[in-house]
Amino acid sequence: MSAITRDEVAHLARLSRLALHDDELDQLAAQLDVIISAVAKVQEVAQGDIPPSSHALPLTNVYRPDETHQGLDPDQALAGAPAVEDQRFRVPRILGEEA
Amino acid sequence: MGTELLRMTAAELGAAIRAGEVTSVAATETYLDRIGEVDGDVRAFLHADREAALEQARAVDSRIAAGEELGPLAGVPIAHKDVFTTTDMPTTAGSRILEGWNPPYDATVTSRLREAGLVILGKTNMDEFAMGSSTENSAYGASHNPWDLSRVPGGSSGGSSAAVAAYEAPLATGTDTGGSIRQPAAVCGLVGAKPTYGGSSRYGVIAFASSLDTPGPFARNVLDAALLHEAFSGHDPRDSTSVDAPVPPVVEAARHGDVEGLRVGVVKELDGEGYQPGVLRRFHETVELLEGLGAKVVEVSCPSFDTALAAYYLIAPSECSSNLARFDAMRYGLRVGDDGTRSAEEVMSMTRAEGFGPEVKRRIMLGTYALSSGYYDAYYGSAQQVRTLIKRDFDAAFGHVDVLVSPTTPTTAFSIGERAADPMAMYLADLCTIPTNLAGNSALSVPCGLAPEDGLPVGLQVMAPVLADDRTYRVGAAVEAALASKRGSALLSESAYAV
Numbered sequence: 155m156s157a158i159t160r161d162e163v164a165h166l167a168r169l170s171r172l173a174l175h176d177d178e179l180d181q182l183a184a185q186l187d188v189i190i191s192a193v194a195k196v197q198e199v200a201q202g203d204i205p206p207s208s209h210a211l212p213l214t215n216v217y218r219p220d221e222t223h224q225g226l227d228p229d230q231a232l233a234g235a236p237a238v239e240d241q242r243f244r245v246p247r248i249l250g251e252e253a
Numbered sequence: 254m255g256t257e258l259l260r261m262t263a264a265e266l267g268a269a270i271r272a273g274e275v276t277s278v279a280a281t282e283t284y285l286d287r288i289g290e291v292d293g294d295v296r297a298f299l300h301a302d303r304e305a306a307l308e309q310a311r312a313v314d315s316r317i318a319a320g321e322e323l324g325p326l327a328g329v330p331i332a333h334k335d336v337f338t339t340t341d342m343p344t345t346a347g348s349r350i351l352e353g354w355n356p357p358y359d360a361t362v363t364s365r366l367r368e369a370g371l372v373i374l375g376k377t378n379m380d381e382f383a384m385g386s387s388t389e390n391s392a393y394g395a396s397h398n399p400w401d402l403s404r405v406p407g408g409s410s411g412g413s414s415a416a417v418a419a420y421e422a423p424l425a426t427g428t429d430t431g432g433s434i435r436q437p438a439a440v441c442g443l444v445g446a447k448p449t450y451g452g453s454s455r456y457g458v459i460a461f462a463s464s465l466d467t468p469g470p471f472a473r474n475v476l477d478a479a480l481l482h483e484a485f486s487g488h489d490p491r492d493s494t495s496v497d498a499p500v501p502p503v504v505e506a507a508r509h510g511d512v513e514g515l516r517v518g519v520v521k522e523l524d525g526e527g528y529q530p531g532v533l534r535r536f537h538e539t540v541e542l543l544e545g546l547g548a549k550v551v552e553v554s555c556p557s558f559d560t561a562l563a564a565y566y567l568i569a570p571s572e573c574s575s576n577l578a579r580f581d582a583m584r585y586g587l588r589v590g591d592d593g594t595r596s597a598e599e600v601m602s603m604t605r606a607e608g609f610g611p612e613v614k615r616r617i618m619l620g621t622y623a624l625s626s627g628y629y630d631a632y633y634g635s636a637q638q639v640r641t642l643i644k645r646d647f648d649a650a651f652g653h654v655d656v657l658v659s660p661t662t663p664t665t666a667f668s669i670g671e672r673a674a675d676p677m678a679m680y681l682a683d684l685c686t687i688p689t690n691l692a693g694n695s696a697l698s699v700p701c702g703l704a705p706e707d708g709l710p711v712g713l714q715v716m717a718p719v720l721a722d723d724r725t726y727r728v729g730a731a732v733e734a735a736l737a738s739k740r741g742s743a744l745l746s747e748s749a750y751a752v
Contacts, residue, residue, distance in 0.1 A: 162622075163618065166621045166622055169621050169625070170574065170605075170614075170618055170621045171578075171598065171601045171602045171605050172602060172605050172609070172617065173599070173602035173603045174606055174614070182615060182618060185615060185676055186615070186618060186619060188676075188677060189566065189619060189676060189677060190619070190622065192563060192566075193563040193564075193566045193567050193632070193636075194563075194631075194632075195560055195563040196560055196563045196564050196632070196635040196636050196638075196639050197631055197635050198560075199557065199560045199638075199639055199642065200634075200635035200636075200638035200642075204638040205638070205641055206634060206637030206638050206640070206641060207637055207638075207640040207641045208464060209464050209494070209693075210450040210451075210464065210644075210690075210691070210692055210694075211451055211496065213451070213494060213496075216493040216494070218491075218493075226357050226358070230357040231357065233355065233357060234354050234355065234356075234357070234584070234585030234586065235583075235584055236582060236585075236586070236587070236588035237588070237591070243583055246591050246593075246595055246600045248597045248598075250596075
């Protein structure tokens with residue numbers, strides 16, 4: 155049995171905001187199946203009450219002094235923008251046509 | 254004069270520049286000429302700017318002439334992996350999605366090395382977003398291994414390793430998330446180090462997997478690597494995972510390669526089946542050599558290392574799927590399909606499909622899967638538990654040995670194209686290096702000979718506890734000196750691109 159179906163791969167592509175072609179989906183379904191079957195090995199070892207580690211070093215609540223710093227000016231912040239209007243990032247519509 | 258300058262170590266070059274025997278301009282020009290001469294074949298650089306480099310060199314020369322006290326590497330040229338932001342040159346991370354992007358700020362590594370007076374020659378090629386072991390995943394084409402141009406220079410920091418091995422730069426930076434400094438250093442016959450996680454700042458490093466990414470040095474010898482390591486390390490308030498502790502005494506350790514009485518553990522799980530015979534032969538010879546120098550060698554078992562690769566290929570893709578969400582076509586980088594009719598979400602999806610290469614898409618998809626509801630505990634959760642087991646194995650081992658050793662890579666440099674179609678085969682290149690990333694401790698790769706069957710470099714990996722990076726340099730220096738006296742010359746002098 156395969157670890158992942160093509161429909162699941164198409165769903166993941168939507169979640170990942172990747173407009174993939176059909177042939178890419180086919181190829182990824184096959185490759186992800188192999189990879190997921192291989193990495194599923196972690197389940198054999200990770201049994202019982204072993205605490206998870208999200209980080210290598212146990213640092214918590216790291217703050218820096220609450221001091222003001224010179225930030226980017228608007229021109230610097232917008233310098234790499236694909237589209238700019240009135241000192242703002244111009245973006246495609248984010249709401250439906252009816253809005 | 255040119256060849257003489259290229260042959261100098263970074264330490265020697267820095268000393269000569271400080272003493273006024275050589276100018277930084279002369280050194281920089283020599284390296285720029287070398288880039289012009291060989292980079293058409295090696296293809297290590299994505300960006301090199303002659304005028305900008307010479308301007309930096311002139312500025313350093315005037316600082317020195319004005320009597321300013323600068324560090325040991327002032328005036329020495331360097332190449333940066335194209336994952337470090339640089340305000341004066343483009344930064345792409347090897348991706349189309351960032352083609353032509355000029356960052357508005359410098360990475361901490363970049364700015365610290367500027368202050369130390371190093372001259373940036375340019376930016377080096379890499380696997381896209383540091384995902385890969387060969388540079389073949391770069392959107393701008395693969396770099397070539399100077400020992401054999403038909404082979405990969407390793408990855409993801411393969412442009413940096415190729416540049417230093419081809420004498421196009423005396424030093425280079427890289428980042429190591431699963432082995433991306435140590436593996437390319439090993440297959441190019443260089444020294445490369447992964448500092449303790451948090452020992453070098455991630456600020457301004459384009460993120461791949463934030464809990465693993467670690468900037469580090471490439472050099473042609475152990476002392477130069479230590480000098481570079483020291484120059485950019487230390488606490489950075491701009492990186493919340495930066496460790497607020499003194500930089501381990503790596504330079505001092507690199508100057509005193511004494512392993513008398515040092516307890517060395519050979520990791521049983523990183524040896525034997527699946528490794529190239531010539532790699533194992535050189536590795537075992539080097540272990541004997543360390544024993545001959547007075548080290549106490551024992552075998553150590555780290556059973557959970559067998560599952561490290563699997564855990565890594567869940568944790569790293571999970572983190573990358575989250576980190577790469579920032580490439581949304583809105584604030585910087587590529588935007589595709591914005592014709593006035595499409596929604597932001599459609600433009601985002603089209604841009605990401607066109608701007609990311611196949612390996613990046615594969616990892617984003619894998620990470621999205623591992624983090625999705627219903628699978629989270631079975632995959633990401635289990636992988637995090639394995640991470641705990643790996644840390645425990647390291648802790649137990651370092652309870653009775655000072656360092657652990659293994660081959661850096663299971664094989665020497667593979668051929669370009671050989672593994673490109675098989676992701677799992679490519680992932681195996683990081684088999685020995687991954688445990689250290691998951692546990693966050695320090696490691697270094699140092700050349701330990703050429704494999705008899707193909708004449709290509711083999712690396713010895715030395716692993717040490719968190720913030721004991723100096724031990725890896727101590728062992729590295731001992732191996733380097735012993736190997737040089739045994740062979741009669743430095744390993745790199747046998748490369749096709751030796752000068």
